[in-house]
Each structure stands twice: as C-alpha cells, then as structure tokens.
Amino acid sequence: AQSVTQLDSHVSVSEGTPVLLRCNYSSSYSPSLFWYVQHPNKGLQLLLKYTSAATLVKGINGFEAEFKKSETSFHLTKPSAHMSDAAEYFCVVSDPPGSGTYKYIFGTGTRLKVLA
Amino acid sequence: GAGVSQSPRYKVAKRGQDVALRCDPISGHVSLFWYQQALGQGPEFLTxxxxxxxxxxSGxxxxxxxxERPEGSVSTxxxxxxxQEDSAVYLCATIGGGARNTDTQYFGPGTRLTVL
Structure with missing residues (x-):
C-alpha cells in the first residue's frame, strides 16, 4: 500500500533562511507525488507535483522538490523563507494506476513557522 | 464558479443530530472526492x-x-x-476528467463540523 511519512511535525526558520520539509514515501510502483499547502481558513493549494518526468520539480512561490528513488524521498525546499510561507504543508501520494480511484493519501503534515 | 465551494463553512450539531454538507464542484468536473480531516491530521479519503x-x-x-451526487454535479x-468523533473538517475535491493518478485535485475550503 502507498504511504507517506513527513518526518517533522513542526519546522521553524528565520525569514530569509532556507526551508527544508522532509517527506519519505512507500510505494510498490512508480508513484505520483504532490506537495500541498494549507493556510489557515483556506483551501488546500497545490505547490508542485512529480509525475515521472523531471526529478527536480519547480512549483509556485519559489518552492521546489526533488524525487529521489534510491532514498524514497520527495523533500520540499525553498532558498529563502518569507513570512507568508507560514502554513501547514502536506506531502501526498496518489493511488496507483489500475486502482480505479486515484484517491490521495496524505502525510500528517508539517507546520512551518517563519520567524521575523 | 471559479473554484470548488462548500456549504456551510461551519456547522455545530448536537450529538445525535443529522447533518448534510454540500459540495459545488468546478463546472464540468467529472470526478469528486470527499475527505475527512481531524484536528492536527492530514485529510483521509472517504468516497x-x-x-x-x-x-x-471504502473510506x-x-x-x-x-x-450522493444524483446529477453528477453537486454532491452531499x-x-x-x-x-463527537465525527467532529472534523470535511473537504471536497474535484478533477476535470475521469481521475488519473497524475491529476491535480482542486479542493474546496471545507466544512468544519463540531459535534457537542
């Protein structure tokens, strides 16, 4: 079965410093992986997705993630944090082809705090 | 409309009451998902x-x-x-076509249900 593990429930960084949010996945096939962000009282928004094309994926707001099959990881990074990046971030894997559902399987989330 | 909408945004129910939560998908979107997000957790698939x-x-x-989704558009x-254990945020998400594992799901803002 597919699963994702977000290694940190909370991450704090200072404004202007790099961000690293860690995600490991487990999948019996070549997965599709996503990062979503959830701001308070707002809907989940897609940051980026990996769908077996380039392993380095660029997303919105300066975020990017690298798919590393050997490490089963899909960590999210940003070179310089902004106050507006403070939010909850979810790593997501989707059901495999042939499942008929393609539901998302979410990690437990990482709350990012950005300090002034 | 421009995005997925859900109503009500907040619902308080007494234990034992029945509730109905509505999802209006993006116009023309074929696939629709419901998720349950408990406090401090990632969303979990319902249907x-x-x-x-x-x-x-299965969820x-x-x-x-x-x-239900009787006419293939609005879902309840x-x-x-x-x-009390039903207290959570209920999220609706839609995809334009028949779902594939590479597809982006578009999420509504959710309905926060509190059962007293």
Missing part, C-alpha cells in the same frame, strides 16, 4: 464519484455516513446520528 456513480466508498467510517455528504 469517490465519477459523474453520478459512486465508485469507491466511509460507518453506515451513518452517506454521500450526510452524517446521521452524529457522534
């Missing part, structure tokens, strides 16, 4: 529709939960005889 057909309801936690999630 999936393709047009009016409910193709997967519904009990027979008190029922979902109904919870009968609510219990």
């Amino acid at each position: 999936y529709f393709q047009n009016e057909a409910q193709l997967d309801k 519904l936690p009990s027979d008190r939960f029922f979902a 999630l109904k919870i009968q005889r609510t219990q």
Whole structure:
C-alpha cells in the first residue's frame, strides 16, 4: 500500500533562511507525488507535483522538490523563507494506476513557522 | 464558479443530530472526492464519484455516513446520528476528467463540523 511519512511535525526558520520539509514515501510502483499547502481558513493549494518526468520539480512561490528513488524521498525546499510561507504543508501520494480511484493519501503534515 | 465551494463553512450539531454538507464542484468536473480531516491530521479519503456513480466508498467510517451526487454535479455528504468523533473538517475535491493518478485535485475550503 502507498504511504507517506513527513518526518517533522513542526519546522521553524528565520525569514530569509532556507526551508527544508522532509517527506519519505512507500510505494510498490512508480508513484505520483504532490506537495500541498494549507493556510489557515483556506483551501488546500497545490505547490508542485512529480509525475515521472523531471526529478527536480519547480512549483509556485519559489518552492521546489526533488524525487529521489534510491532514498524514497520527495523533500520540499525553498532558498529563502518569507513570512507568508507560514502554513501547514502536506506531502501526498496518489493511488496507483489500475486502482480505479486515484484517491490521495496524505502525510500528517508539517507546520512551518517563519520567524521575523 | 471559479473554484470548488462548500456549504456551510461551519456547522455545530448536537450529538445525535443529522447533518448534510454540500459540495459545488468546478463546472464540468467529472470526478469528486470527499475527505475527512481531524484536528492536527492530514485529510483521509472517504468516497469517490465519477459523474453520478459512486465508485469507491471504502473510506466511509460507518453506515451513518452517506454521500450522493444524483446529477453528477453537486454532491452531499450526510452524517446521521452524529457522534463527537465525527467532529472534523470535511473537504471536497474535484478533477476535470475521469481521475488519473497524475491529476491535480482542486479542493474546496471545507466544512468544519463540531459535534457537542
């Protein structure tokens, strides 16, 4: 079965410093992986997705993630944090082809705090 | 409309009451998902529709939960005889076509249900 593990429930960084949010996945096939962000009282928004094309994926707001099959990881990074990046971030894997559902399987989330 | 909308945004119910939560998908979107997000957790899959057909309801936690999408557009999630453990945010997500594992799901803002 597919699963994702977000290694940190909370991450704090200072404004202007790099961000690293860690995600490991487990999948019996070549997965599709996503990062979503959830701001308070707002809907989940897609940051980026990996769908077996380039392993380095660029997303919105300066975020990017690298798919590393050997490490089963899909960590999210940003070179310089902004106050507006403070939010909850979810790593997501989707059901495999042939499942008929393609539901998302979410990690437990990482709350990012950005300090002034 | 421009995005997925859900109503009501907030619902308080007394234990034992029935509730109905509505999802208005992006116009023309074929696939529709319901998720349950408990406090401090990632969303968990409840059920999936393709047009009016409910193709997967494996995530519904009990027979008190029922979902429908009679005309293949608006969907309603109904919870009968609510219990305190049903307190959560209920999210609706849609995809334009029949879902594939590479597809982006577009999420509504959610309905926060509190059962007293």
